[in-house]
Amino acid sequence: MTNLPVHSLGVTGPAVSVLGLGCMGMSALYGPADRDESIATIHAALDAGVTLLDTGDFYGMGHNELLIRDALAQREGSREQAVISVKFGALRSPDGPFLGYDGRPAAVKNFAAYSLQRLGTDHIDVYRIARLDPDVPIEETVGAIQELVDAGWVRHIGLSEVGADTVRRAAATAPIADLQIEYSLISRGIEDEILPACRELGIGITAYGVLSRGLISGHMTRESVRGLAPGDFRGMSPRFADGNIDTNLALVDALRKIAEAKGATVAQIAIAWVLSRGADIVPLIGARRRDRLTESLGALDVQLDAADLAAIEAAVPAGAAAGERYAPEQMAMLDSEKRAAGE
Template structure:
């Protein structure tokens, strides 16, 4: 797989988001199947694995550590803290206090069965803790050799600059795809200016852009599927968004690739400082996503894609008000 960089470390341009097998969409895997998925990813050329304490309340980290610790030198390991399951597993809490970040890192190191995490993110901004204080905690962890670099997730360009002034930020992670364009407001440019890698999660639009999520799937979601609370996946709205896929499917056919490959290739076309981390619990989709590395998009194809699916043509916000309250990413003004 083609390589790009996070900091000074080469990583596969397409990494693996390690949420789906343990958390989020109601279709997680048992430990054995999740381990098989991780091993297959490594054998396919994925060298960037992205997990978090939040994913399955530590389960994603534990499975990754149990499975890949013996091959630790073969991949770049990223995890996240600050966002945690709430009391008794209900809801979630955000805690960016330096002492909590440092304690969380110790717990992650144990679950991941490693001495050092290559990239450790602040998963969400804590509105009660200045970003400079949280950034200072990550800087301490770097000096102690427990992490090699740190990143931020779902934050604004302004907050990125403030954290970067305390200690250089290696990566900024946010949702980015044809149907979620918020990073184009400010953070993509800020990352390029500061030498920060932009890590795009959900490059497939939470499966929408793969063409594999039907209206029936949305009308009867699996228990625990977070999309059920997202406005774009409300059945009537989703039915209208599905109309975009007719033209999108035609473009994929013209390019000679699958719809999923096309979506990931579009994200990678945004700049050499951009990497993608699609998640999946399906081994066939894992291999399909990796093939996006080979897709070349011409300026004409990029123009067709940009005109077809964008912030003006997609219906519905990406998050409901409660979810949106936890993110600081810039948002488009209402139409």
């Protein structure tokens, strides 16, 4: 096993690899995935020294947790190596649509019971509600997770997609390890209020969407966007829509020139940029295949100096992306966006 650099996930959180593996795409939302290749990718990540595995109990309605369980069961010592981060709370119907979120204390414990069983483990390393339940104070949800911590079922408490005010209220209730939130070259909303609040409180950031669902990976073309598989939620994402995709791919082309000058890929530059934002930010790589994992890990070899960062900023300035990061009905569920808008 390779030893990647390790960071503490916030002041109170666990030690994790400098990059984490986001496992969602192996089960849901990006079209069909190959089970054997997904498991091989998890194994390759562990072999490379990646310790943080991120999932959600609603990814494939439990499929993703079962996949991780099977991957870890095949390798002796893997559970001890892995730091498993689980999101909960999303309600779904059998045919897939999201029905809202449930952060009631009894629901929190119920969700955890099922996750522990599916994962085949006696504890979850970091546990977080995927979105704030607008009908339940964050203090009650976090308090329920703290009871799970006290009982030994959970090791650390996380947050997901909440604004600075909610972060402060949660941190006043119990120790918070990290906030999981979208952060990339074209999704920089956390820089104004949320990131400063987390740093003030000693809360780490796990950044998802660092390649903006493949949009700024360098592998997307207008043709590949048109050919997205049925069920791939990017087909309903504003940034991939006609009228926006050309603007966004033009940003990628500008980034590609910088990448070529550095002898790197576009994806590696995009990941390296997130890594450059601070040691308290751990990017999640959403690789579903070993080749994509290998490419992403190569970002650790990319050193960005002040001139590089200035060139990247000029090529992809904050706010340059066309379209919101989610469709309107999903944006309405984001406490992080409401706070950023001053609501």
